[in-house]
Amino acid sequence: MTLEKIIRDYEAKTPRSRALHTRAVKVMPGGNSRTTTFFDPYPFYAARGEGARIWDVDGVERLDFNGNYTSLILGHAPPEVVKAIQEAAALGASFPAPTEHEVRLAEILTQRIPSVEAVRFANSGTEATLNAVRAARAFTGRHKIAKFEGAYHGTHDWVMVSVTPDLKQAGSRKRPKPVAGSAGIPPAVLKHVVVLPWNDPEACEKILVREGDVLAALLVDPLLGIGGVLPPAPGFLERLRDITARLGILIIFDEVISFRVAPGGAQERFGIRPDLTTLGKIIGGGLPVGAFGGRADVMAVFDPRGGRGRISHGGTFNANPLTMAAGVATLEALIPERYRHLEALGERLRSGVTRLLRRTKRGGQVTGVGSLFCLHWTKKRLTDYRSSRPSDPGEPVRVFMGLLNQGVLLTQRGLGCCSVAMTEADVDRFLTALEGILENDRR
Numbered sequence: 001m002t003l004e005k006i007i008r009d010y011e012a013k014t015p016r017s018r019a020l021h022t023r024a025v026k027v028m029p030g031g032n033s034r035t036t037t038f039f040d041p042y043p044f045y046a047a048r049g050e051g052a053r054i055w056d057v058d059g060v061e062r063l064d065f066n067g068n069y070t071s072l073i074l075g076h077a078p079p080e081v082v083k084a085i086q087e088a089a090a091l092g093a094s095f096p097a098p099t100e101h102e103v104r105l106a107e108i109l110t111q112r113i114p115s116v117e118a119v120r121f122a123n124s125g126t127e128a129t130l131n132a133v134r135a136a137r138a139f140t141g142r143h144k145i146a147k148f149e150g151a152y153h154g155t156h157d158w159v160m161v162s163v164t165p166d167l168k169q170a171g172s173r174k175r176p177k178p179v180a181g182s183a184g185i186p187p188a189v190l191k192h193v194v195v196l197p198w199n200d201p202e203a204c205e206k207i208l209v210r211e212g213d214v215l216a217a218l219l220v221d222p223l224l225g226i227g228g229v230l231p232p233a234p235g236f237l238e239r240l241r242d243i244t245a246r247l248g249i250l251i252i253f254d255e256v257i258s259f260r261v262a263p264g265g266a267q268e269r270f271g272i273r274p275d276l277t278t279l280g281k282i283i284g285g286g287l288p289v290g291a292f293g294g295r296a297d298v299m300a301v302f303d304p305r306g307g308r309g310r311i312s313h314g315g316t317f318n319a320n321p322l323t324m325a326a327g328v329a330t331l332e333a334l335i336p337e338r339y340r341h342l343e344a345l346g347e348r349l350r351s352g353v354t355r356l357l358r359r360t361k362r363g364g365q366v367t368g369v370g371s372l373f374c375l376h377w378t379k380k381r382l383t384d385y386r387s388s389r390p391s392d393p394g395e396p397v398r399v400f401m402g403l404l405n406q407g408v409l410l411t412q413r414g415l416g417c418c419s420v421a422m423t424e425a426d427v428d429r430f431l432t433a434l435e436g437i438l439e440n441d442r443r
């Protein structure tokens, strides 16, 4: 089916969303405050969510495999989290003082993640990576940071580099050049960010050794989540851990997405102990959140006692009681049985998609770990950002929009996740919807 026809179907289903968007563009650039959620011709406007489902303002129901970009691990409006938020809100939305909820969430996180000996809270994953990078610089006295091509770590200048670079500007695969990921990033930033190729340990080692003396940190999303959920090759993370330890570079695991794959995150799953960890998404139970933590000696740069703090980390809404209470309720609900459920749903979805692609002879693949998955529209062997580029850039858009019309919400790049609220029947409905699109395309 052509994109034009898919868009016509979408517009026919969503007149109220179109009307809201018409109002929105008069008061916001593009009618929008979150570029990620925008798509042409206009996004649907959400009215409510319950469990695995989300309804838009036109009353269209969709199965939600987006989960606010993997944040809603329990699904929409889980009763225990709603109750915790309501109880906290009734006592006051925020205070110029810490609360017990903050201490409780910090205790839970430090128990679940042994490498996190101390933790601090912020309001987004962006703030988490910003502060972790600053801490690494303050601790090591070095200024450069390294990151992977294709990896997303939020929207501050230091990490908006080589996220989805145009390959014409990005240099060779083994020595990628830093490419600004946005207008407005000063050229000076690019001089301080070193870019590495994912899953190529030899090339990474060469670059890290060359820059070793000046590198404060290596920032690693252990699953390259937004970059397509491309799991690390066996031994790759271990090798990075060894090289960074040898060179005195702090390794920061950005587990904003990957924390959902085990009670202690991807670092538990892969058996690696990073120096610092950044968190977000699921740990706030659906409310705005970020956290960064790790080695006590590194985190001590934030310790304000006796006026000693080397980094002042403020934030009007840091560790606000609503978010902290929602985070505690969410993590307490995530008992081992629920991780097993998520794992089984993820497996069912991935094996179902693989069978479907084989049967329909479509040049696609599905990757993933645990409850996370990503659809790819290329036949290449998937290892890194470059190999995961779709052969036809229009294909992810057609699939995303096609699924929307079939009552299934994914992300535009094909990343998706299962939630605790889902059943096997929900996964099967996803497969049926995808099958409908692939079959239609063959006609």
Ligand SMILES: Cc1ncc(COP(=O)(O)O)c(C=O)c1O
Pocket: 069, 123, 124, 125, 126, 127, 129, 152, 153, 154, 155, 221, 225, 226, 254, 255, 256, 257, 280, 281, 289, 290
């Ligand atoms: C790995 C990773 N780090 C950081 C972020 C930024 O988090 P936030 O959107 O809360 O700023 C994201 C967001 O998707 C992410 O996937």
